[in-house]
Amino acid sequence: MDGPLFAFQHGGLDRAEALRNAPQRLDELWSSGRVLVLSERGEACCQSPGEVYFSGENISLHRPEYATFLGLHDGQAYFSIAREAVTLGRPSHDINIRLAAETWGALHAAVFAQAKALHYWQSQSKFCGRCGSLMDLKTAGYNASCGACGLITYPQTHPAVIMCVSDGERILLGRQAVWPETRWSLLAGFVEPGESPEQTVVREVFEEAGVKVEGVEYVTAQPWPMPMALMLGYDAYAPHQPVTLSDELQAAQWLTADELNEQIRRGKLELPQKMSISHYLIQRWLAKAGR
Numbered sequence: 001m002d003g004p005l006f007a008f009q010h011g012g013l014d015r016a017e018a019l020r021n022a023p024q025r026l027d028e029l030w031s032s033g034r035v036l037v038l039s040e041r042g043e044a045c046c047q048s049p050g051e052v053y054f055s056g057e058n059i060s061l062h063r064p065e066y067a068t069f070l071g072l073h074d075g076q077a078y079f080s081i082a083r084e085a086v087t088l089g090r091p092s093h094d095i096n097i098r099l100a101a102e103t104w105g106a107l108h109a110a111v112f113a114q115a116k117a118l119h120y121w122q123s124q125s126k127f128c129g130r131c132g133s134l135m136d137l138k139t140a141g142y143n144a145s146c147g148a149c150g151l152i153t154y155p156q157t158h159p160a161v162i163m164c165v166s167d168g169e170r171i172l173l174g175r176q177a178v179w180p181e182t183r184w185s186l187l188a189g190f191v192e193p194g195e196s197p198e199q200t201v202v203r204e205v206f207e208e209a210g211v212k213v214e215g216v217e218y219v220t221a222q223p224w225p226m227p228m229a230l231m232l233g234y235d236a237y238a239p240h241q242p243v244t245l246s247d248e249l250q251a252a253q254w255l256t257a258d259e260l261n262e263q264i265r266r267g268k269l270e271l272p273q274k275m276s277i278s279h280y281l282i283q284r285w286l287a288k289a290g291r
Contacts, residue, residue: 007101007275008223012110013071013078020069020139029077030056030063036070036080036111037088038119042227044100044112045083045092052108053078059086068118068141070111080115080141082122097225101275113225118142120227121155129153158229161200162188164219164281165211167240171260171285173269174209174252182270186278187252188231197232205236209252210244213237219284222277233277235285257289 019025034053037045046052056063056079066085070078083092097116101109118141125144128135133148144153164186165172173184189204191197198216205213215237222231243252255263260282263269272278 006222006277006280008110008113008225010106010110012107012114013073015071016069019072020142023140026069026077026140027063029069030067030079031061032056033077033079035059035067036078036115037083037086037092038080038115039083039094040123041096042116042119042225043094043096045088045094048093049095049103052104054088059088066137066141068115068122068137070114070118073107078111080119082119098273098275102273110223113223117157117223117225117228118155120225125153156228159191159197159232160188160224160229161191161197161204161232161234162186162278162281163201163205163213163216163234163236164285165205165213165236165238166285167238167254170240170254170256171282172205172209172211172238172243172252172254173260173282174249176248177250180270182268183272184253184269185272186281187249188278190229191232197234201234201236205238208246208248210246211238211241214239219281220277224277231277233281235281257286260286 033056035056037054039045044052047054064081064085067079067081070080097112100112122137122141125135128146128149128151130151131146131149133146135144135146138145142155172187174187175184187205187208189200191200201216202213205211213236217235219233219235221233224231240254245252260269264271271282
């Protein structure tokens, strides 16, 4: 494979979990560490479009308590920290995760995805869910501990499925009202408690479009830090049948490969961004259809 077919496929950093409980070693790594500074909205505060990281020693002589250790790559340490926790020497150039996925190298986009998801979890874990007391970040940003009642929480990833539903000749696409007028994509939904991803595929397709799926096959996955999901990609077979819309979709339609390509050519239909797993799954279906 020459490069990622969609964003965040890079293997990323060696997360070096043992170092999360080695503060002295982390202190040593901090001064030469590469630090990703994140705004309140989870954007990367870069020194310029070409300077993704800040140097640890330029942020603080000592490793800040709330700096998150992300891991190592070729001996280089990577950290992240919230913008409000540091004083930057000059104005920053903020970049969102979607733009970074398209313009940064694969490793650095993966680092951003890791940092952004952790940053969001940390921002949502400031108070104890049991007693309401303030939580303290521990293990270099990987758990939050309540000093009052002892509750410890850890970063969460929310599994979701996205499915390429086909009857063998047609693909099922849907659109939500909040999307751009011509944007269409695959159906998707979050896995519910006590449910397997395959069960979610069947349930979500029926709930959203009234279509009964008869076969499900896993394809691939994509971390999706918007804010902290993991997209599990599936192929799903369903006999051709009428669509019955739910409140979740504004519209849905079955399209042959020729019909899909023609609507794209005429500007009546726009696929999701190339950085997304949904774009990959649609293009994969078109390739299998010989189009």
